[in-house]
Amino acid sequence: MDLLNQIIRQPVDPDYAVAAAREHEPPRGRWALTVLAMIIGALFAVAALQTTRTAPALELERTELINRVRNAEGEQDQLQGRVTSLTQEIATLRAAALGDDDAAHSLEARIDALDPVVGNVGVAGPGVLIVVDDSPSATAEARDRVLDIDLQVLANGLWEAGAEAISINGHRLSNLTAIRGAGDAITVDYRSLTRPYRVEAIGDPRTLQARFVESLAGAWWNDLAQNRQMRYEISDVKQLDLAADPGIVLRHAGRATS
Amino acid sequence: MIPLLGLLAGIVLGIVLEPSIPQVLQPYLPIAIVAAMDALFGAFRAYLEGTFTDRVFVVSFISNVLIAAAIVYVGDQIGVGSQLATGVVVVLGIRIFTNAAAIRRALFHA
Numbered sequence: 001m002d003l004l005n006q007i008i009r010q011p012v013d014p015d016y017a018v019a020a021a022r023e024h025e026p027p028r029g030r031w032a033l034t035v036l037a038m039i040i041g042a043l044f045a046v047a048a049l050q051t052t053r054t055a056p057a058l059e060l061e062r063t064e065l066i067n068r069v070r071n072a073e074g075e076q077d078q079l080q081g082r083v084t085s086l087t088q089e090i091a092t093l094r095a096a097a098l099g100d101d102d103a104a105h106s107l108e109a110r111i112d113a114l115d116p117v118v119g120n121v122g123v124a125g126p127g128v129l130i131v132v133d134d135s136p137s138a139t140a141e142a143r144d145r146v147l148d149i150d151l152q153v154l155a156n157g158l159w160e161a162g163a164e165a166i167s168i169n170g171h172r173l174s175n176l177t178a179i180r181g182a183g184d185a186i187t188v189d190y191r192s193l194t195r196p197y198r199v200e201a202i203g204d205p206r207t208l209q210a211r212f213v214e215s216l217a218g219a220w221w222n223d224l225a226q227n228r229q230m231r232y233e234i235s236d237v238k239q240l241d242l243a244a245d246p247g248i249v250l251r252h253a254g255r256a257t258s
Numbered sequence: 259m260i261p262l263l264g265l266l267a268g269i270v271l272g273i274v275l276e277p278s279i280p281q282v283l284q285p286y287l288p289i290a291i292v293a294a295m296d297a298l299f300g301a302f303r304a305y306l307e308g309t310f311t312d313r314v315f316v317v318s319f320i321s322n323v324l325i326a327a328a329i330v331y332v333g334d335q336i337g338v339g340s341q342l343a344t345g346v347v348v349v350l351g352i353r354i355f356t357n358a359a360a361i362r363r364a365l366f367h368a
Contacts, residue, residue, distance in 0.1 A: 007349055011356040012300045012307075013318045020309035030260065033312045036319060037261040040294045041268020046277060047287050 076191075080246040087120070087244070116165065119174035119245040123165045126205040127240045128212065130154065132221070133196035133231035144228050146197060148181035150221070151188075154199055155179060157217020161208055163201035165242050169193045172245040189245070196231060200240050209236060285334070286327040289346055293326040294319065296350040299357040306364040326350070 094111075098104035115121045132154065134145040155173055158166050166173045171188040173179075178190065185192035201208065212218050213234070225232035279287055297319035304310040326346050333342030 004352065007352050008356050011353040011360070012303050013314060015314045015318060016300075016304040016307075016309040016311060019311040019314045030312065032316050034260050034264040036316055037264030038268035038271065040298065040319075041265040041270075042272035042277070043268075043287070043291050043294055045269045045272025046279060047291050049273065049276060050279070050284070050287070 083246040084244065087246075118248065119165065119172050120248055122172075122242060122244045123202060124239065124241045125164075125202040126236075126238050127163070127165075127200060127202035128158075128205075128209045129235050129237045129240070130158075130199040130201070131196055131231065131233045132199070135229035135231070137229065144230070146186070146195075146224075146230060148179055148186045150224060151186060151197060151199070152179045153217045153220050157212055157215045157220070158199070158201040158203075158208075160215050160217070161203065161211035163203040163208060163212075165202045166199065167242045168199050169197060170243065172242055174245045174248055176248065177245065200237070200242060202240050202242060205236060205238075209234060285339075286330055289326045289330050289343055290323045292347055292350050292354075293322040296353050296357075297322050299354050299361065303357045303360050303364070306361060 095108065098108060116123045132146055132150070137144060151168065155166055155168070168179070168188050171177070171191060171193075173188070177188060179186065179188050180190075181187070182192065185194075186197070187193065213222075221230075221232050224230045297315065300318070301310060301315045304314075329346055330339055330343045333339040
């Protein structure tokens with residue numbers, strides 16, 4: 001604090017007083033003063049010009065970046081569509097290749113049984129719809145907003161309650177799906193979500209909701225809704241249609257050679 | 259009067275000629291301007307108190323600008339450039355406000 005006090009107490013260069021205490025010199029250096037004043041003026045003008053000049057450039061850069069992100073997102077959508085159509089093609093080719101004998105039939109039956117479980121094909125059925133959102137007063141506090149861990153807890157609670165398929169905002173969850181926070185947004189399958197978050201889960205319509213509410217996740221969300229005023233609506237739905245997860249691929253695991 | 263005219267002439271010259279600052283020096287321009295403002299306010303206060311001297315003003319201005327820019331430059335080299343720039347702005351800002359208050363008291367007796 002001493003430093004600040006000294007700055008406040010002695011804001012003028014002490015040299016002025018020293019020079020004035022000496023005998024009064026005849027005024028000289030007028031020219032230096034004038035030149036310096038001009039330099040200062042030019043400094044102000046140049047800085048102001050530069051700041052106003054770069055403002056539109058920054059704005060341009062920003063919009064360009066936004067456009068690039070949009071383009072990339074469109075491209076991603078297109079590629080995912082292609083993945084879906086190629087997956088269908090694989091299914092028809094596989095059916096053709098397997099042929100018509102008994103072993104092929106049992107293999108196909110196993111594939112048909114496993115595909116919906118892992119999320120490889122779209123599924124439909126009764127279940128629950130849970131809509132969650134940030135609290136309306138969520139301006140500053142991050143704790144009043146839905147975080148990635150809240151959605152993780154929600155999804156895990158649904159699995160625990162016996163859900164057979166879950167999707168968040170249309171993104172089907174598989175056992176390879178990551179729910180993560182990235183900056184301000186929550187991503188599922190590395191795609192950012194927009195609020196509000198609609199979590200759809202297919203499961204036994206008689207028990208799914210009750211079991212979820214009684215689970216740890218239900219308590220977690222009850223707490224968020226009551227203490228943080230987050231939106232948390234849970235309702236039974238007779239018919240839900242969940243799309244396939246287009247991102248299912250094994251990157252490292254291969255078929256075991258026996 | 260002469261410095262005021264010089265200031266105006268400088269502003270006009272700067273706008274008309276639009277000299278381009280080298281890219282290397284650009285980050286130090288705002289800091290130099292804050293240092294210049296501090297020198298200006300200090301000079302005006304000294305003038306009101308009757309102790310103004312051209313030579314002191316010229317020397318103090320140049321050294322202020324150079325030291326402020328040097329502090330930020332060194333900070334940039336060791337990775338605390340923006341923090342040191344903040345420090346310079348805070349210190350010079352306090353001086354500017356104190357001097358402005360003294361000038362106001364001297365001019366308006368309020």
